[in-house]
Amino acid sequence: MDRRRVSTLGTRCLIALIVFLGLFTACKNEEKPPKEEEVVAKVEKPKDIFEFGFKLNDFIVKRDTVEKNESFGQILERNHVGYPRIFNIAQKAKDTFDIARFLQAGKPYTLLCAKDSLETAQCFIYQPNLEDYVVINFKDSMISAYKSKKPIKFVEKIATGVINDNISLTLEEKGLSPRLAYMMADDIYAWTIDFRRLQPGDRFKVMYTDKYIDDTIYAGVDKIKAAFFEHNKESFYAFRFTTDTVKGIVDYFSDDAKNLRRAFLRAPVKFSRVSSRYNLRRRIAYYGNRIRPHKGTDFAAAVGTPIMATANGTVTQSSYTGGNGKYVKIRHNATYETQYLHMSRRNVKVGQFVKQGDIIGYVGMTGNTAGPHVCYRFWKNGRQVDPFQQKLPEAKPISDSLKKKFLDYIEPIKKNIDGIPFEISEASGNFSVAENDSIDANLMSYNP
Incomplete structure (x- = not known):
């Protein structure tokens, strides 16, 4: 081989080697991009939530209010409980809570449902007020019903x-x-x-x-x-x-x-007004302006307003007549008696002892009445009198x-x-x- 040719080939190889080493060094000296940190998703375990004595995490929770004219059966049937079982549930719960009678429109309820495809109701919780609640548990074959209170x-x-x-x-x-x-x-x-x-x-x-x-x-x-x-x-x-x-x-x-x-409250209902006073010479246009004595004091109030016993005593009558409607009469002692007329519902029974302020019924329009009120009648020594004109005794x-x-x-x-x-x-x-x-x-x- 020609000596000059060998020399030229060697020179070329040497130059190529130098270029390669230079490129390699330059690449090596370039700053490497920072390595991305591996992000690990943290899955927090949901906190246990307890209410009404149940761990709510174990159920699908549905909250609603009772609609007007809606029944217990309609609520459960809509949540995949069959009518034969609904009837059985209602019968078992009746001694604790009569669902058909006391379920009220506008009151809240909670359904605890199974975590399955149908979300079948397993427990019904009804709240008649903020404090009290009724549980009807039918998750298993044993149906239980009980009342309780929130803490x-x-x-x-x-x-x-x-x-x-x-x-x-x-x-x-x-x-x-x-x-x-x-x-x-x-x-x-x-x-x-x-x-x-x-x-x-x-x-x-x-x-x-x-x-x-x-x-x-x-x-x-x-x-x-x-x-x-x-x-x-x-x-x-x-x-x-x-x-x-x-x-x-x-x-x-x-x-x-x-x-x-004093021994007696001024009125049997709170936040009301006197719509008609005791008046033995009252004339009414409807009756030809003839005198028709009014031996009670009328307190106007909305239907459902609680009526209170104005003094301690024993219930002697809790009944209904055509004129009085639903009424309650209480004997307080040998001298005084009171009577409360036109109730929508009575809340006491004959023989029951009541304290001043106890709720004995609710304002209504039963009997002869033109509007919602309670007619409050007051007896002293067996004669009806105007309570506002009496010098009432002090409380005991x-x-x-x-x-x-x-x-x-x-x-x-x-x-x-x-x-x-x-x-x-x-x-x-x-x-x-x-x-x-x-x-x-x-x-x-x-x-x-």
Whole structure:
């Protein structure tokens, strides 16, 4: 081979090698792209949810309200339960809860359904109110029905206020429940202070408990423990105290142990108006303007409004007549009796003892009536009289044996309420006693 040719070939190979090494080094020195991190999806296990005593995670949960004219059978049939089984369920549950009779339109219910393709209903839970519920469990061959209540929490609070216009407006401005005003006016000071004639500058302090269902659902004011009201520069204390643990009779007493109530409530229904008074010379145009005495006092109210016993007593009649409609009569003692007419439904039986404020029926339009109301009749020594013209007796005074116990009981509470400044609610709204270090929360517990 020609020596020059070999030399040229070697030179070319050497150049190629140098170029290759240069390219290799350059590639090696280039910055490598960052390696992508591997993302691992985190699957969180769903939290266990419990309600009505069931683990809801185990079911498909359906919530709805009862429609007008909708039956229990229609609800279950729509959720793949056959009518023979529906009939059997209703029969088994009847002793606990008569579904056909008490299922009301607008009330909520919950269905716990199987996690299958049909989502077959296995349990029906009905809520007649926020607190109570009825469970009808038919998941297995054994059908069970029972009533229960949701867990309730009571939060102790204090409110104060100065009246500028009326007490309801004062409470509203502070974001407090208007029920506090109703309870003070009707339950505590009904016979002591006329709340329609409060004066600017009147002021109050009240210890009470709010009720919460499932810790979060506000269910209103439960009880007033104690109150102080300054009206026309005069002080009125009120302390809640149980005087009869057997019958569960509770009254409000002043700081010197005097009962603040009368033996009778002013009216058998709340938030109503007098539509017709007791009048022995009443003339009615419908009857040719002839005199037709009206021996009762009519309180107009919506159908279904609760009717209360105005005093403690025993039910002597719970019946129906053409004129009275559905009615209840109560004997309170040897002197007084009361009667309540035109009910839509009666809630008591003959011989039953009722306490003042107990619900004995509901406003209706049964008997001879032109509109929904309760006709309240009042007897004294066997003769019908106008209750508003009677000097009614005070409620039963505290017994001598309980008086010392009562005075000992209220002593720290009175000291506590005297120490509460009127600026509490104005400065920070209503609050739990536990959040205020200046107030002894132990004094807020209720007496048994």
